[in-house]
Amino acid sequence: MCAREASARGLAVALLERAPSPGRKLCISGGGKANFTNRRLAAHHYACADPAFCEPALDAFPPQDMERLVHGWGLPVEERAHGQLFLTVPAKRLLDALVQDCRRQGCAIHCRTDVHDVAPLPGGAGFEVGTSQGLWRCRRLVLALGSPAWPQCGATGSGFRLAQALGHRLVEHAPALAPFRMAPGWLDDNLAGISLPVRIGLPQAGLSPALAADPVWQDDLLFTHDGIS
Incomplete structure (x- = not known):
C-alpha cells in the first residue's frame, strides 16, 4: 500500500520482497476471504500505552477510503458482524488487484530479494541497502517488514534488527490475538x-x-x- 501510494504521487519506487511473490499473508487473511477493514474502526479500539498513537493514520486513511479502493478494483464485498468487511471471492483477488495497481502506478517489485542490512549515506544523501541481489541506494527508505508472529508465512524479526541498526528504539513486543x-x-x-x-x-x-x-x-x-x- 505504501509503495502504491508513493508511486501514484510520481515517486520512483522499488519494492524489495524476500519471498518468491508478495503478500502471502494477505492471501490467507480472514479465512481466505480478506477481512480488509472494519466500518466501525476507531482509535479507541486499539489497546496500547498511547491511545492516540493510531489517530493520525486513521484520520489520513479512514476505513471508507479502503472500501472505495476495493470497490474501485471491482471486487465484491460483504459486511459481517461488528462492521467487518470481507470479500465474497478468494483473498488472492485482492492481492492480485493491489500488485497490478502498484505496477500500473510505476512501482518495480523485486522478489527473492532479501535485505541483509541498511545504513545511512553521508550528508543525509539517503540510504544504502545490502541485499541478496546486491546493493541498492535510495533517497528515502521505508521498512515495512511486519512481525515475526507467523513464521510459517515467511515472517521474521528482521524489521526490528534493521530499525535498531538505524538508531530506532524498540518498544518491547508481546504476542497479540493469542489463544x-x-x-x-x-x-x-x-x-x-x-x-x-x-x-x-x-x-x-x-x-x-x-x-x-x-x-x-x-x-x-x-x-x-x-x-x-
Missing part, C-alpha cells in the same frame, strides 16, 4: 471445533486507560484441541 492453552483433559475433546457467541469481561483494576474504557467484548469463542481461541 489460551489449557491443561490436558480440561474439556471433552468432542467440543473441539465448536464455536459460540460469548461476552467476556475483565476487571478494570490495573488495566491501561484504553482497556479500562471498554472492558467487555462480545464475539465468537472457539474450542480448539488444546484450549480456547
Whole structure:
C-alpha cells in the first residue's frame, strides 16, 4: 500500500520482497476471504500505552477510503458482524488487484530479494541497502517488514534488527490475538471445533486507560484441541 501510494504521487519506487511473490499473508487473511477493514474502526479500539498513537493514520486513511479502493478494483464485498468487511471471492483477488495497481502506478517489485542490512549515506544523501541481489541506494527508505508472529508465512524479526541498526528504539513486543492453552483433559475433546457467541469481561483494576474504557467484548469463542481461541 505504501509503495502504491508513493508511486501514484510520481515517486520512483522499488519494492524489495524476500519471498518468491508478495503478500502471502494477505492471501490467507480472514479465512481466505480478506477481512480488509472494519466500518466501525476507531482509535479507541486499539489497546496500547498511547491511545492516540493510531489517530493520525486513521484520520489520513479512514476505513471508507479502503472500501472505495476495493470497490474501485471491482471486487465484491460483504459486511459481517461488528462492521467487518470481507470479500465474497478468494483473498488472492485482492492481492492480485493491489500488485497490478502498484505496477500500473510505476512501482518495480523485486522478489527473492532479501535485505541483509541498511545504513545511512553521508550528508543525509539517503540510504544504502545490502541485499541478496546486491546493493541498492535510495533517497528515502521505508521498512515495512511486519512481525515475526507467523513464521510459517515467511515472517521474521528482521524489521526490528534493521530499525535498531538505524538508531530506532524498540518498544518491547508481546504476542497479540493469542489463544489460551489449557491443561490436558480440561474439556471433552468432542467440543473441539465448536464455536459460540460469548461476552467476556475483565476487571478494570490495573488495566491501561484504553482497556479500562471498554472492558467487555462480545464475539465468537472457539474450542480448539488444546484450549480456547
